[in-house]
Amino acid sequence: MAVLSRSDVEHVAHLARLGLTDAELARLEGQLNHILDQYTILATLDTEAIAPTAQTIELENILRDDIVMPSLAVEDALANAPEREGDFIVVPAIIGYEG
Amino acid sequence: MPLRSTPAALIRRHAHEMARLLRAGEVTSVELTEAHLAVAERQNRALHAWLTIDRERALHEARDADARIGAARGEGSAALARLHPLLGIPVGLKDLVSIRGGQATAGSRILDGYLAPFDAHITERLRDVGAVILGKTNMDEFAMGSSTEHSAFGPTSNPWALDRVPGGSSGGSSTAVAAFHVPLGIGTDTGGSIRQPAALTGIVGMKPTYGRVSRFGIVAFASSLDQIGPLARDARDAAALLHAVAGRDERDSTSAPVPVPDELIHLPASDDEAVGALAGRRLGLPREYFVAGMEPGVEARVREAVRALEGAGAIVEEVSLPHTDYGLATYYIVAPAEASANLARYDGIRYGASSRDSDVLGNYLATRGGSFGAEVKRRIMLGTYALSAGYYDAYYLKAQKVRTLIKGDFDALWAQGFDALVAPTSPTVAFRFGARMADPVAMYLSDACTLPVNMAGLPGVSIPCGLSEGLPVGLQLIGAAWHEAELLRYARAYEGLTAAADWRGLEPAELHLADDPDLPTPAERALALGGTQ
Numbered sequence: 001m002a003v004l005s006r007s008d009v010e011h012v013a014h015l016a017r018l019g020l021t022d023a024e025l026a027r028l029e030g031q032l033n034h035i036l037d038q039y040t041i042l043a044t045l046d047t048e049a050i051a052p053t054a055q056t057i058e059l060e061n062i063l064r065d066d067i068v069m070p071s072l073a074v075e076d077a078l079a080n081a082p083e084r085e086g087d088f089i090v091v092p093a094i095i096g097y098e099g
Numbered sequence: 100m101p102l103r104s105t106p107a108a109l110i111r112r113h114a115h116e117m118a119r120l121l122r123a124g125e126v127t128s129v130e131l132t133e134a135h136l137a138v139a140e141r142q143n144r145a146l147h148a149w150l151t152i153d154r155e156r157a158l159h160e161a162r163d164a165d166a167r168i169g170a171a172r173g174e175g176s177a178a179l180a181r182l183h184p185l186l187g188i189p190v191g192l193k194d195l196v197s198i199r200g201g202q203a204t205a206g207s208r209i210l211d212g213y214l215a216p217f218d219a220h221i222t223e224r225l226r227d228v229g230a231v232i233l234g235k236t237n238m239d240e241f242a243m244g245s246s247t248e249h250s251a252f253g254p255t256s257n258p259w260a261l262d263r264v265p266g267g268s269s270g271g272s273s274t275a276v277a278a279f280h281v282p283l284g285i286g287t288d289t290g291g292s293i294r295q296p297a298a299l300t301g302i303v304g305m306k307p308t309y310g311r312v313s314r315f316g317i318v319a320f321a322s323s324l325d326q327i328g329p330l331a332r333d334a335r336d337a338a339a340l341l342h343a344v345a346g347r348d349e350r351d352s353t354s355a356p357v358p359v360p361d362e363l364i365h366l367p368a369s370d371d372e373a374v375g376a377l378a379g380r381r382l383g384l385p386r387e388y389f390v391a392g393m394e395p396g397v398e399a400r401v402r403e404a405v406r407a408l409e410g411a412g413a414i415v416e417e418v419s420l421p422h423t424d425y426g427l428a429t430y431y432i433v434a435p436a437e438a439s440a441n442l443a444r445y446d447g448i449r450y451g452a453s454s455r456d457s458d459v460l461g462n463y464l465a466t467r468g469g470s471f472g473a474e475v476k477r478r479i480m481l482g483t484y485a486l487s488a489g490y491y492d493a494y495y496l497k498a499q500k501v502r503t504l505i506k507g508d509f510d511a512l513w514a515q516g517f518d519a520l521v522a523p524t525s526p527t528v529a530f531r532f533g534a535r536m537a538d539p540v541a542m543y544l545s546d547a548c549t550l551p552v553n554m555a556g557l558p559g560v561s562i563p564c565g566l567s568e569g570l571p572v573g574l575q576l577i578g579a580a581w582h583e584a585e586l587l588r589y590a591r592a593y594e595g596l597t598a599a600a601d602w603r604g605l606e607p608a609e610l611h612l613a614d615d616p617d618l619p620t621p622a623e624r625a626l627a628l629g630g631t632q
Contacts (some may be wrong), residue, residue: 004484014134016439016483017446017460018476028480031539035481038540039428042497045504052499053506054555055323055353057310057580062352076216080450091448092459 003036004029106134114282115368116337118184121168128168128187132161132231132398135141135189139233139280145613147255147621148265148275150194151202152234160188160231167229184339184364186229189277194235195242195326197316198222205318206240206250206268209445209452209470209563219316220351221285221327221344228343233281236271240472241442242292242320244268245545248536249474253622257300258607259570262624263529266296266545271302276330277607284330289320290430291524291549293328294561298573300526301563301607303337303590304330306549307581309556310355312341313348321437323351324430324526324553334562334590338363341583351621356364362584370595376588377596378412380518387423388548396567401523404564404574407596408521408589415521420508425501426551431543432485432498433554439482477539478610513579519589523548524561524573548575558583562590565602 004012010027020028026075074087083090102616109131112120126217136154143149164187171178192198195205197215199222204210218226225232239249247255247270258278265274269286274295285291288306297304305328312327319325329340342363347356355465367373384405389398389508409415447453447466454465471479485494512520526547535542552559557577564574574593578586597603612618 009480011481012484012487013485016479017443017463017467018471018479019464020476021468024473024476028477031477032480032484034538034540035431035477039432039494042425042428042501043430045422045425045501047497047500047504050500050503052496053502054499055309056506056554057308057353057355059310059353059355062349064349072216079216080213082447082453089449092462093368094459095381 004032106137109134110279112282113333114188114331114339117188117282118186121187122179122182124172127163128161128164128231129158131187132157132189132233133282134492135233136280140282142278142613144616144620145256145261145618146258146274146278147253148236148271148278148280149191149234150204150237150252150271153201153232157189157231157233164229164231166449170500181605183228183343185225185283185343188230188283189233189281190225190230190340191233191236191272191281192222193238193269193272193284193286195238195287196222196235196285198232202235203318204252205242206238206252207471207475208473209466210318211251211452213451215316217316220313220348221317224344230283230343236269236275236284236483238271239268240475241318241438242268242289243474243478245291245295245542246530246535247271247296248625249472251472253620254532254625256621256624257529258403258610258613260263260300260529260630261609261612261618261621263531263570264299266299266525268292268296269304270296272330273297273302273304276300276302276332278610278613281331283336285327285340285344286330287317287320287325287327288553289324289434291546291552293330294549294559294573294575295525295546297330297561299529299570299571302330302332303334303560303562304328305337305341305560305583305587306552306558307341307345307346307583308558310353311345311353311357311581311583313346313354313624315348315350319441321434322441323437324434326553334560334594335366336588337560338366338584338587349478354600357581360584363587366587366591370598372596373588373591373595374411376592377408380413380589381516382408382415382522383418383512383517384415385420385423385520385522386417387420390526390547392544393523393526394528394567397409397523397525397527397572398573400565400567401574405521408593411592411596418512418517418520420551422501422504422508422514423551426505426554427543427547429498429501429505430546430550430554431481432494433502436485436495437482439479439486442479446468474539502554505551509555509557509577519582519586520577522575522577524575525549528567528570528572531628532621533628552577556580558586560586560590562593565600566599566605569608
């Protein structure tokens with residue numbers, strides 16, 4: 001039972017920011033549908049009255065005192081940047097310039 | 100000097116024995132480290148357990164450890180007794196643990212060349228107790244896999260059969276420990292990634308309670324499931340490593356302020372004393388864990404182990420975890436969903452691989468499409484779909500509700516007074532390279548017996564219980580939250596019960612081949628067996 005069409009797979013790949021080849025898209029269409037078939041078992045369970053579990057230990061939010069603490073040094077934070085200029089990471093322009 | 104007779108004899112000892120020799124002055128940490136470095140370097144071509152071996156740093160840490168032991172010796176026996184059992188002992192870290200200035204690839208091309216700007220919490224803890232970090236071990240990319248075949252840097256061999264996988268995702272650490280390259284390894288377990296490789300390589304591996312060990316500085320996979328834990332060749336060593344790394348760390352808000360019991364470094368040395376821990380304990384045997392597809396030899400070993408536990412006074416009762424069959428589907432919604440969110444950070448802008456193409460969107464597509472492996476892409480796709488508009492309720496929310504039911508199954512047994520559950524760790528022994536690579540669902544089924552424990556956040560330990568077809572079988576013990584020490588006490592008791600078993604003294608069957616420099620590499624073996632990505 002195919003749930004995902006080829007165009008669905010392409011849409012999800014776009015949402016996930018994955019550039020995939022045609023061969024990858026074709027393979028994923030088959031594999032994802034096969035995996036989604038395994039999920040149908042869940043529909044047989046009535047969970048209307050069940051609360052969701054996001055995590056398993058009974059911890060409430062733990063807040064620290066609002067005081068300034070040392071953080072990662074600028075040099076360390078930038079050391080792995082693919083392209084850098086001064087204390088900045090270089091990225092392509094995202095706003096077009098006119099004139 | 101019989102005890103330092105040969106490096107080969109030295110590396111075969113347990114960490115607690117090495118600790119005793121260090122304190123007695125019969126061996127130095129530098130000698131111990133040299134012996135382990137030599138075998139790890141010599142056998143890495145054949146086994147590929149290690150992505151890096153850092154000889155210089157390891158020997159530096161070993162010299163520091165020797166200085167600390169020497170200073171304590173000068174202060175007298177009380178000071179020596181206060182030293183942590185891991186002082187001067189070599190440890191291997193899965194290559195998703197940050198060491199400042201060192202690589203942390205998580206088995207992925209997208210982190211190739213990245214150097215960690217800080218130490219992970221567990222790295223700091225290991226330094227505090229004076230452990231010697233030998234290097235970084237191989238793993239499935241981003242810990243997604245059950246065979247280590249999904250490493251971008253090539254697979255790892257199982258020393259019991261070089262054509263077979265060591266399990267995964269912590270397969271580099273499990274092979275390194277099984278092959279005597281280190282007595283101790285660190286792994287992470289999101290659905291079975293410590294326990295299943297421990298089972299497939301014949302060693303001990305524990306996933307602690309969710310929240311027991313801080314994950315600060317660990318590359319994230321699925322944040323409501325990931326947990327760090329030890330791999331070792333016996334329960335005492337696993338317990339000592341857990342003791343070293345466990346405990347609250349304010350940099351991981353999910354690490355719990357629960358005291359870490361010192362019992363972890365005082366498990367009984369005597370087999371007879373250890374066996375006493377089982378008398379009167381109520382152990383549940385979940386019938387759903389003897390799944391279809393379980394190999395008869397695996398089931399036979401597990402049932403023999405259960406009879407041995409009964410023989411030592413444990414009361415074993417068959418029990419039901421009725422939602423077990425929903426575990427796989429639930430896990431393969433929750434884990435990919437969380438992974439798709441966590442892996443969104445790999446944008447090619449701030450760190451890691453970066454491919455340039457036309458504009459910002461083009462850069463993302465090229466970087467992520469070009470640098471993630473096939474399994475990681477599959478999981479990101481699954482997770483993105485399960486979280487996408489219109490499908491969230493049907494998949495992710497539904498899975499979270501079923502997760503409540505799965506956790507409830509376990510809670511009901513603890514409420515009935517069970518002390519632990521006993522089950523197989525893996526339905527099969529180690530499989531051949533390539534056997535499950537073509538069908539993702541077949542690979543996912545490798546973890547059918549381990550992933551419900553992650554869904555419920557519980558501790559679980561896998562211990563060796565014999566061989567089937569010449570390959571190791573793992574027995575899994577599952578406990579209530581925060582009961583790691585009890586589980587390890589039962590594991591230690593089982594070791595005591597089986598101390599004289601014929602399989603106990605066996606070495607991994609093909610380990611003796613691994614010294615041969617002309618042997619094929621694991622990648623060449625996988626290729627010859629038709630393994631594909």
